[in-house]
Amino acid sequence: MGILMVNALMMASPYGLGSTDAPDASALDRTIEGIIQTLMVGKFYLMFSFLFGYSFTLQLASAERDGASAVPRQLRRSLGLFVLGALHAVLLYIGDILMTYAVLGLVLIAVRNCSARVALRAARILYGCLSALLLLVGLASLLMSDGEAAEPDTESATSLAGLVADYRGDAASVVQANINQLPDMLLATTLLSGFVFAAFLTGLHCGKRRLLADTGSHRTRIRRICVIGAAIGLPGSLFMALAVSGPLNPRWAFPGEMVGTVTAPALTAAYVCGALLLMETVPGARIAALFAPAGRMALTNYLSQSLVMALVFTGYGLALYDRLSPAVVILGALVLYALQLALSTHLMSRHRYGPVEWLLRAVTLARFPHHHDRPPTTR
Template sequence: MATTAAGDRYLTLDTVRGVAVLGILLLNIIAFSMPMPAYFNPAAYGGAEGADLAVWFGNFVLFDGKMRGLFSFLFGASTLLVIDRATAKGESAAKVHYARMVWLLVFGLIHLWLIWWGDILNNYALMGMLAFFFRNARVKTLLIIGCILLVFQFLVSAFIPFTVAMAQAAPGNHGLREALVAFERGFGQPAPAWLAEQVAIYRGDWWGITVERFKEAAWGPIAAIFQYGWETLAYMLFGMAAFRNGMLTGQWERRRYWRWVAIGFGIGIPVYVALALWMIRSDFALVPVTAATMVFTVPFRPLMIMGWASLIVLLMRPGGTLTARLAAAGRMAFTNYLMTSLICTFIFYGWGLGWYGELSRAEVYLVVLGVWVLILLWSKPWLERFAYGPLEWLWRSLSRGRPQAMAGGALLKG
């Protein structure tokens, strides 16, 4: 199976990353366009019947967490690739790696505090700093440690529905009641007055949105380390293992990829369907939603991620038009991820078109389709002219301490 594109790049890594950067918008679009609880709970906002419910169901079963997981897998693999190349050139792998992570953290914080509350780059940077210590670990060791981290993630996440259940059982407890209100605003069906207040904020000007976001996200990166950093680091280690054993570089036999498609989807889809039905039958009550989305998915999500990665590798066609455009989108994933935030906040926030809270859950996917088309149309022509995406160039230049050559784009066939 062909693995390389131009130069020494791995076509499989770029293509899987391209699918991930497109796919992650399937979930993020809800966080761009509606109040926070709508991301987890369709009954909170955006519609939970008919087409809206069908869209939520399909996203939860097939994409929720899986695209972010693919992104994390690819981050781990790419981190290892950068370290290996630095070592091969006689450079300090630690210096190269930590310079990249520090600047990624800067970009992530700017994105988080000034553009959009859903940034993942800051968490990638912080967890990536820890991933460096596993650069020489064996594949088996990476997998074992990753599984241990997921156990911690399961236990930390279980605290949420446990606390909700306790609060609901003791309505007179002031401290638990405050926690319940906070969880309602993150996962439940908050009061209409609070939802209206959120819509008003995000239909306001940039400064008002930024002030409100900073109140919520000022210490978000620290909290995120303990809330979901375990899972992020686990996925990075799994990605490093998948790079080392040839899975993410297209070196496995096709039947081995098909086996993982069968395992990942054969186990994962029935579990996710059962969890989705549980939430629907409970009318999206808070305990089922928090338990299903945050806890019971933890052991099964990696299987679905492996299934997706394997399917993408199987379906990609070196030299094909779509593969070339997806690979280009993947090579420019950093630029495309941040560009997506700028486009979507312009569409939905008050400093732009102000469509926040206007579209239903199904309708927002017209925006997703438009952004996908834009990414696929512009990434390949850019890379035929330039060596890097614009923000990839800036990140590399800052990390290296000097401007990098931009000319000399690689020909992407198809």
């Protein structure tokens, strides 16, 4: 759901989430974007990355139970993810994460035998180095004069107008617009890949220690992480929202993004630990049961979200790109997710896998999954 809220605003307009100032943005628009910036931007892709690293240990255990070699399986899985990601980026949404997961998954395969302690130490070192670099770059940007920071960019405005026309055009112009943006998106993804891999390593650490399978014995630590993560992550994210989508001087936008990026892992950790604590309660268990079917087919839902939004916003369908306010976009995204919850519950009551999960599993195993095949579990 968090991924959908962010992607919806990004797919709906070139001004999504304040990356570029919308000329006619209302106070409500800014408020909606500020809420999404504060609570969601930069947090949920890290949560998925953590779960990717954790599930990697389950994949290794599954291969061991089957008496199969884990490396060929994981290489095929990475190849499958890369192909899906490439198609996703070119045809539907340029902000794909699957290709990054596929490439970094190769590094995860290489370090699969490291100890839990080494994995966590490496994650901390990687996060620390990247955070220091980004904060220094953000601080350096403040040395620009106000005039330089706010200098209008005529070429950028022309480019945005062309992007709007392309996304409202025919299918060929939509695909071409996605392809044209690939270099910039690959650069941005490369810069953030360090945080993704740090989350991979953190998930690998937790998976090797089976922390999600026995949260009861770690309840005190989980509570502490939840409180500290929120205390660090929320102020950093709020500052980012005020700088990017709020009233702060434009010169603070870039430093704000850097601070938000650096503090996002703390808030992500708070979300994860808060969810674990919530699920130990009776109401929380009911909430978990409601969301679980969508989680079992998260890849199918992720790609189908992009398909639906492409049909709504681009020339594939209604061509409403840059024609809907953020409030309407978020409302539509919530409706879409509610429908996905209902459909996921229906499908998972009758099938073991979602459609794309079944396809990726077939590629991973190099055979069609049998009826008795079970997905990896934490218990």
